[in-house]
Amino acid sequence: MIRAGLLFSILSIFPAFLGWYQLWFGLTPAQEINLAIALLVSFLWVTELIPLYVTGFLVLFLELIWLLPGWGPGAPKTITFLSCYFSETILLFLGGFVISSAIRFYGLDATIARFVIKNTKGSAFLLVLSMGFATAFLSCFMNNTATAAMMLGLVSSMMKSLDESSPLRKSILFMVPFSANLGGIGTPVGTLPNVIGIAYLQEKGFQIGFLDWMTFAFPVFIFSVLILAGILYIVYLKKESSIQSIRLLQVQEEKQFVSSKKRMVSIVVIFITILGWISSDWHGVSNGTVALFPVIVFFGFSLLDLKEFRNLSWDVLILMGGGIALGKAFEETGLAKHFVTMFMLGESSQFSLFLFFSILSLVLSCFLSNTSVANLVLPITMGLPAELILPAAIGATIGASLAMPLPVSTPPNALAFSYGGIRSLEMVKIGGSISILSWIVFTVVGGLILNQLQIVDFSNF
Template sequence: MSLSKKYQVSVNRQVTMIRAGLLFSTLSIFPALLGWYQLWFGLTPAQEINVAIALVVSYLWVTELIPLYVTGFLVLFLELIWLIPGWGPGAPKTITFLSCYFSETILLFLGGFVISSAIRFYGLDVSIASFVIKNTKGSVFFLVLSLGFATAFLSCFMNNTATAAMMLGLVSSMMKSLEESSPLRKSILFMVPFSANLGGIGTPVGTLPNVIGIAYLQEKGFQIGFLDWMAFAFPVFILSVFLLAGILYIVYLKKETGIQSIQRIQVQEPNSNHSRKKRYLSILVIIFTIIGWITSDWHGISNGTVALFPVIVFFGFSLLDLNEFRNLSWDVLILMGGGIALGKAFEETGLAKHFVSLFMLGDSSQLGLFLFFSILSLLLSCFLSNTSVANLILPITMGLPTDLILPAAIGATIGASLAMPLPVSTPPNALAFSYGGIRSLEMVKIGGTISILAWVIFTLVGGLILHQLSIVDFSNF
């Protein structure tokens, strides 16, 4: 196909998507203008408008017809010009929705972004990865397992896509020396993206669903400490990475006979353009921040406030420059703000409680909802982005009775990050798939297996730890 024809096909596809978007938006808004949602579902005028807004922005989040952060702005725009004016008596003030875009949770993730930027800027990620790769001692299994843990650990604080890209880049020279059918090459291409996905659940700042879930819980007055989160999430991802390595050994690595490829591995050396003093100071700031997050329950300073420390120190003392500040993922923060604002509307209008009563979820047990929402999130995230799934499901959990909110929200939050059977399931999956040499069916088999096993570990091990910490109560089935 010629370049002009490819361009024409791309334009036609975009036009078709725009038309579909306009049609869906019209079909979503039109019933609200005529009061049909009130008639069909017994909603109030505010809830009816809320439904229309939720349908429109959910469609845009799922299809990415416009950039996700623009949809984040659209949520606020529609709430300010349509929801509040159409609310009637008792309408909330505009600050109710405006504050969602610079909340405690947004500050927490901003601090995570700055730490991630510093790790990359000073080559700390490369140092960790290089150390791991150089000390694999000639074992293909140990190499793959070490890559998995290095990737997962970095993903606890860095964007999982960036982590996967960096780790694959470090071993790309070795993969070029391997045939596409090589068991070692396939194992690396599965281990890196899947470990990046699993590592994201390890800390509250590891991945967007975590932050979105914590934001919703904080709105309801629930506080899960950084250390409490790590207490149940770390064992889950550590055991899952071990299991993943075992699966890859059984399926691929036990067939690998030669280890000369490991000896030819070339790793990128850390950037030495920065002074040692600044590098060591950056490490101290990162460690101090992490300790501050872990000990927040003891010193009483909120995680969002602690997150301001690296922001102020890194930029105030020129450890990071203005370009790094501009390059922070502000679009992601706006996207998160939009999700939080949509959830706030669900809470304020009472729409979440209406859905809960409609589907009779309020009569379920904590364990039942924990399992139900984790499975629902996992299944949806196989085909949709985990961020979109979190934004779609978490508002519904907020309408549950108070004692049921926490287990349902945690299940929905973690479940959204455990789905990885398809190339489209997560960006790291798509990145690894683009290297070639692995087929979709192979990814379905390996990714589907580890998704199921990771869910089992989460529900059994993670659930037990949550129960032992008295965060949830699974004593009544």
């Protein structure tokens, strides 16, 4: 694998030194170097031959020592790429990480989950549906994989009590990871593709408010979770003995080791932050600036300690910075516009590009990580004519989070699959169905809301 990676790395860079990319694709010298860097880091992101965050650093390194020196007259300043690693978008996601850490540290996630699980009134269907909504809601603000792990951990004792062929067990193992994936689209900080997509749009001068995002995304994941519950009911739960299965449910008891006063203060801080994000269009403070509030309060007043600060996902922020820097190079060199012209995408309508890029991201995300897909597809959308960028970018961003047919499609899928008792073919059937149906919900319901909000214009198909 390492030898193959080194071979591909050499093959992706070698033509750029000989000017072959210029000859083959009609590129400028800067575009040629940009393409070589993009091919190399895309391969590394997809294969994870080296850690993803190291690839994020590699993007900046190559842009500074190769792209800028080879650019010639008119080259941008180094700050153009350096700023990508601590931009408004990075601050927004940092605030999301801190809130996620506080939710976990003070047991707020487990409290919500226990309340939901204990109030299902003996119905297997209500249990599965409630777990789905609880997981999806938590995934709006927490890491999808961490949310899925926490929810499955809470009912792990039940997993051992039920036979591997139990319809309820299978339903939970499908509901939790799929709803974690779906819930991630609910807010701008819910999943990495959302943040990456928003970062690219902000670079182009497009602003989508926190509330506007939730207005179209919340109905999409709510309807999708309902549809998923319906599928699981038809396939598994219709013949399940609810009372017998629920009797086997044993929820781990909560162990409270934190100050109730600090816990209440944390809830208030989280609530104020979310309220600040939602109302950013009214008070005029950017979402990135609002995101500094929980960072300062939680660590400044020792609600979270230095250990929690060190445990924040700094590697993910570097990965995001690398993706944003790569997209910035696509924009600055004009490579994105070149590809758009080459494939004649600029002649399409807003709606057709909305569909095209959402399908493209969904298909690619079946086999690649949604973050890799966002980093690959979104730079191309930035080369479209100004009026086409927004619908194409939103389609590509959300489409990357809707793919879940395979155990390798998302980390939550792989986690659920590791519990055993579900076959790959079963995941393909259930995951493939909800991927298609959630995409339909997104394009119909989400598209309609986006059009009503006048964020996009689908009047001309």
